[in-house]
Amino acid sequence: MAKEKKLVEAITSMEEDFAQWYTDVVIKAGLIAYSNIKGFMVIKPAGYALWEAIQKHLDARFKATGVENVYMPLLIPESLLQKEKDHVEGFAPEVAWVTHGGTEPLQERLCVRPTSETLFCDFYKDDVHSYRDLPRLYNQWCSVVRWEKETRPFLRSREFLWQEGHTIHATAEEAEERTKLMLQVYADLCREDLAIPTIKGQKTEKEKFAGAEHTYTIEALMHDGRALQSGTSHNFGDGFARAFGMQFTDKDNSLKYVSQTSWGLSTRIIGALIMVHGDNSGLVLPPRIAPTQVMIVPIRQDAEGVLDKAKELQKQLAAQEIRTGLDDTDKSPGWKFAEQEMRGIPLRLELGPKDLAQGQAVLVRRDTREKEIVPFEELAERIPALLETIQADMYRRAEEHLNSHTYEAHTYDEFKETIEKKPGFIRAMWCGDQACEDKIKEETTATSRCMPFDQEPISDVCICCGRPAKHLVYWGKSY
Amino acid sequence: MAKEKKLVEAITSMEEDFAQWYTDVVIKAGLIAYSNIKGFMVIKPAGYALWEAIQKHLDARFKATGVENVYMPLLIPESLLQKEKDHVEGFAPEVAWVTHGGTEPLQERLCVRPTSETLFCDFYKDDVHSYRDLPRLYNQWCSVVRWEKETRPFLRSREFLWQEGHTIHATAEEAEERTKLMLQVYADLCREDLAIPTIKGQKTEKEKFAGAEHTYTIEALMHDGRALQSGTSHNFGDGFARAFGMQFTDKDNSLKYVSQTSWGLSTRIIGALIMVHGDNSGLVLPPRIAPTQVMIVPIRQDAEGVLDKAKELQKQLAAQEIRTGLDDTDKSPGWKFAEQEMRGIPLRLELGPKDLAQGQAVLVRRDTREKEIVPFEELAERIPALLETIQADMYRRAEEHLNSHTYEAHTYDEFKETIEKKPGFIRAMWCGDQACEDKIKEETTATSRCMPFDQEPISDVCICCGRPAKHLVYWGKSY
Numbered sequence: 001m002a003k004e005k006k007l008v009e010a011i012t013s014m015e016e017d018f019a020q021w022y023t024d025v026v027i028k029a030g031l032i033a034y035s036n037i038k039g040f041m042v043i044k045p046a047g048y049a050l051w052e053a054i055q056k057h058l059d060a061r062f063k064a065t066g067v068e069n070v071y072m073p074l075l076i077p078e079s080l081l082q083k084e085k086d087h088v089e090g091f092a093p094e095v096a097w098v099t100h101g102g103t104e105p106l107q108e109r110l111c112v113r114p115t116s117e118t119l120f121c122d123f124y125k126d127d128v129h130s131y132r133d134l135p136r137l138y139n140q141w142c143s144v145v146r147w148e149k150e151t152r153p154f155l156r157s158r159e160f161l162w163q164e165g166h167t168i169h170a171t172a173e174e175a176e177e178r179t180k181l182m183l184q185v186y187a188d189l190c191r192e193d194l195a196i197p198t199i200k201g202q203k204t205e206k207e208k209f210a211g212a213e214h215t216y217t218i219e220a221l222m223h224d225g226r227a228l229q230s231g232t233s234h235n236f237g238d239g240f241a242r243a244f245g246m247q248f249t250d251k252d253n254s255l256k257y258v259s260q261t262s263w264g265l266s267t268r269i270i271g272a273l274i275m276v277h278g279d280n281s282g283l284v285l286p287p288r289i290a291p292t293q294v295m296i297v298p299i300r301q302d303a304e305g306v307l308d309k310a311k312e313l314q315k316q317l318a319a320q321e322i323r324t325g326l327d328d329t330d331k332s333p334g335w336k337f338a339e340q341e342m343r344g345i346p347l348r349l350e351l352g353p354k355d356l357a358q359g360q361a362v363l364v365r366r367d368t369r370e371k372e373i374v375p376f377e378e379l380a381e382r383i384p385a386l387l388e389t390i391q392a393d394m395y396r397r398a399e400e401h402l403n404s405h406t407y408e409a410h411t412y413d414e415f416k417e418t419i420e421k422k423p424g425f426i427r428a429m430w431c432g433d434q435a436c437e438d439k440i441k442e443e444t445t446a447t448s449r450c451m452p453f454d455q456e457p458i459s460d461v462c463i464c465c466g467r468p469a470k471h472l473v474y475w476g477k478s479y
Numbered sequence: 480m481a482k483e484k485k486l487v488e489a490i491t492s493m494e495e496d497f498a499q500w501y502t503d504v505v506i507k508a509g510l511i512a513y514s515n516i517k518g519f520m521v522i523k524p525a526g527y528a529l530w531e532a533i534q535k536h537l538d539a540r541f542k543a544t545g546v547e548n549v550y551m552p553l554l555i556p557e558s559l560l561q562k563e564k565d566h567v568e569g570f571a572p573e574v575a576w577v578t579h580g581g582t583e584p585l586q587e588r589l590c591v592r593p594t595s596e597t598l599f600c601d602f603y604k605d606d607v608h609s610y611r612d613l614p615r616l617y618n619q620w621c622s623v624v625r626w627e628k629e630t631r632p633f634l635r636s637r638e639f640l641w642q643e644g645h646t647i648h649a650t651a652e653e654a655e656e657r658t659k660l661m662l663q664v665y666a667d668l669c670r671e672d673l674a675i676p677t678i679k680g681q682k683t684e685k686e687k688f689a690g691a692e693h694t695y696t697i698e699a700l701m702h703d704g705r706a707l708q709s710g711t712s713h714n715f716g717d718g719f720a721r722a723f724g725m726q727f728t729d730k731d732n733s734l735k736y737v738s739q740t741s742w743g744l745s746t747r748i749i750g751a752l753i754m755v756h757g758d759n760s761g762l763v764l765p766p767r768i769a770p771t772q773v774m775i776v777p778i779r780q781d782a783e784g785v786l787d788k789a790k791e792l793q794k795q796l797a798a799q800e801i802r803t804g805l806d807d808t809d810k811s812p813g814w815k816f817a818e819q820e821m822r823g824i825p826l827r828l829e830l831g832p833k834d835l836a837q838g839q840a841v842l843v844r845r846d847t848r849e850k851e852i853v854p855f856e857e858l859a860e861r862i863p864a865l866l867e868t869i870q871a872d873m874y875r876r877a878e879e880h881l882n883s884h885t886y887e888a889h890t891y892d893e894f895k896e897t898i899e900k901k902p903g904f905i906r907a908m909w910c911g912d913q914a915c916e917d918k919i920k921e922e923t924t925a926t927s928r929c930m931p932f933d934q935e936p937i938s939d940v941c942i943c944c945g946r947p948a949k950h951l952v953y954w955g956k957s958y
Contacts, residue, residue, distance in 0.1 A: 045547035
């Protein structure tokens with residue numbers, strides 16, 4: 001038992017030190033290893049399998065809305081990056097520059113893409129001529145590089161994996177519809193597949209994407225009460241179109257600029273999965289995206305018939321398209337339990353000689369640790385139902401956590417006291433002036449997370465300056 | 480009709496200028512666009528969909544052999560690249576160097592990965608300690624950069640997409656087995672999914688991968704008689720293991736070096752698909768990987784019931800998991816036919832008012848242009864069968880082409896005459912001395928493609944020097 005305890009004890013408890021708990025889980029669950037370049041990580045099989053599952057669900061959702069995948073170059077010439085003024089100001093300070101190709105210095109330096117708006121614009125401007133060519137709904141799955149100073153696995157790294165969608169449209173209305181639609185796709189992914197509730201809203205001017213007219217966001221709340229921006233969707237209007245000359249001939253034969261959007265979701269979302277659902281035994285994965293949904297652990301697997309029955313059950317469940325593993329290594333059952341809990345496998349199926357004799361197996365939920373004994377002939381029905389229940393329960397608990405950690409403030413004192421003592425979202429009114437936003441950030445370290453779509457004026461005045469309020473804002477400390 | 484003719488005429492015929500035909504197809508079929516950096520391309524939806532299909536089939540084949548996916552950093556520190564002498568000599572002259580991160584010069588320059596052996600070694604050396612940790616069977620899907628001088632879409636570009644598998648094993652035998660197994664996986668993908676026959680064999684010392692003990696390859700033959708290296712699998716022995724200190728404690732408690740392999744297949748294979756199956760009307764795609772397998776074209780779609788029936792058929796076929804499109808644009812049927820032929824869609828289903836009245840549709844094969852009339856009620860059975868037939872016929876024709884363009888040479892004169900007059904593979908004996916290989920390349924531009932696994936001594940002496948022969952070699956001009 002000493003060994004098993006060691007594995008579990010090796011994680012710092014989240015109540016003691018949440019940041020250290022996070023790092024411990026990321027490493028012990030085998031999601032990543034640090035590479036020897038700061039801010040670049042090795043995504044190990046357990047981590048990459050999560051990303052593959054997220055990709056699969058999200059890509060299907062994209063394609064259902066007509067999106068097509070493409071691939072743009074990794075490198076961007078400096079002159080191209082500079083074409084849109086706000087964009088280059090936002091990104092130039094944090095890109096990696098390629099200056100040599102082989103043994104030759106380059107005539108113009110190239111940056112490793114931090115995002116690909118400029119490449120899509122450069123492509124679209126030659127590819128689109130007529131209203132018949134519109135809309136273009138392209139997406140790419142790739143890695144991007146941003147030279148961040150502070151880095152943490154998944155949450156902020158110098159290289160990360162993501163998808164970036166870039167669409168162009170004949171009308172501003174259509175672009176706005178697409179911007180909202182893709183935010184909804186992200187919110188659906190979070191709710192239905194990742195069991196993560198989010199607040200949908202609009203970023204303030206200060207927090208919007210460099211070069212965008214406006215940015216929509218989904219914000220999730222982590223277990224420690226800090227917010228995580230989990231996916232963003234930007235409406236560019238015709239800003240880039242004018243800078244790049246993206247024009248088309250409309251039905252009335254007039255030359256018009258296209259309207260444009262972009263939207264992205266990254267491996268950062270794996271950080272959200274960990275910090276929304278994890279506990280002091282490690283990861284807790286929602287069944288819908290868990291690479292392994294059920295792990296069979298034979299107890300006394302040397303006993304006659306146990307391993308054979310375990311294999312038979314594995315086959316039977318796999319045939320039902322339940323992702324089922326079998327741990328028949330020579331580790332002790334206790335060690336296996338601890339390992340699988342660390343990895344967040346939603347359901348454990350225990351099977352020993354006694355169970356075999358009685359024609360039953362023991363099911364243990366990862367999320368609640370509840371056990372139940374199920375006759376073999378009922379497993380085919382019970383397991384899928386239980387996985388559904390776990391998925392729903394995980395969402396419900398995360399939603400309860402979000403709701404119980406969302407506060408309202410009507411005065412600045414109340415705001416400051418809440419931020420200090422009650423980690424979570426604070427709903428408070430704002431005048432719309434960046435000076436107030438800056439002051440709040442400086443004095444409390446809380447930032448405006450979003451102006452929720454669901455606007456409900458909870459008072460008439462700005463929390464900070466007392467002038468008339470324009471927007472309800474979700475504020476919070478964030479990752 | 481003028482417009483339709485224009486679309487078709489716009490392709491150079493392959494007999495006239497094969498290189499121009501290739502470029503025309505790549506562009507007109509919408510596979511790529513050139514970017515504004517030499518050697519970097521935009522892979523458009525039709526091109527990327529092909530890569531997605533290839534990825535899906537290949538990834539499933541990998542996973543069936545126990546391979547797991549991971550993701551390694553994009554950038555490699557110069558000192559790491561230099562750790563294995565032969566490897567750095569092979570790659571350093573053609574890498575892109577990152578020298579600045581944000582506004583700061585880097586202390587050590589980083590290259591954009593040209594391949595990731597060094598990163599996997601650096602990771603494995605800390606991650607693996609005991610025989611219990613072995614084998615490790617990791618793969619990643621990513622893009623790599625090699626600063627090539629001459630570039631052509633898919634065939635040779637400065638950035639390309641690929642997968643690179645990197646495995647480590649406890650014994651040399653196991654590593655050798657894996658090296659051969661992965662070559663077989665590539666050959667199976669080509670034969671069963673891409674309808675491309677290949678010659679399996681070993682590269683000569685001159686042609687092997689930088690740092691490998693030996694390299695296995697599959698070589699395909701293009702329509703113009705030139706060879707294309709289509710996938711390679713390398714056995715590194717313990718060369719990198721010694722350079723990087725990748726050791727493990729074996730069952731007998733002794734410290735040993737791991738044995739290592741790597742294997743890769745890239746978007747280059749799309750070039751093979753084009754040049755093995757294409758014709759003067761454009762692409763011809765094997766049904767198993769065609770993103771759209773059947774395209775329904777309504778004839779006089781304004782006539783009563785035609786479009787409704789077309790939509791009904793599309794639904795019916797989609798329910799059978801046949802990837803079915805419906806072209807209900809306002810283009811003329813002739814224009815649609817030409818466009819779909821250019822895109823290589825395996826089967827066209829034509830449906831006009833007359834067909835509707837007679838309860839039938841017309842099926843037209845892309846590969847042979849054969850037409851057949853099929854009653855509605857037989858479509859559900861006929862179409863899948865026909866797709867299977869097309870797949871099999873495409874392989875058979877490619878194999879016939881390979882066989883009829885494979886020659887034997889017993890003297891150097893015969894060799895030179897064949898190379899000049901009969902584009903294809905030449906089977907000829909070789910002494911094993913690199914001087915002969917160099918001489919043949921210099922005088923004929925033909926290179927050794929591989930020493931086939933199926934060794935059949937067709938004479939006793941080297942084609943070039945007349946000394947005793949050691950190996951049968953496939954020679955050819957190559958891409």
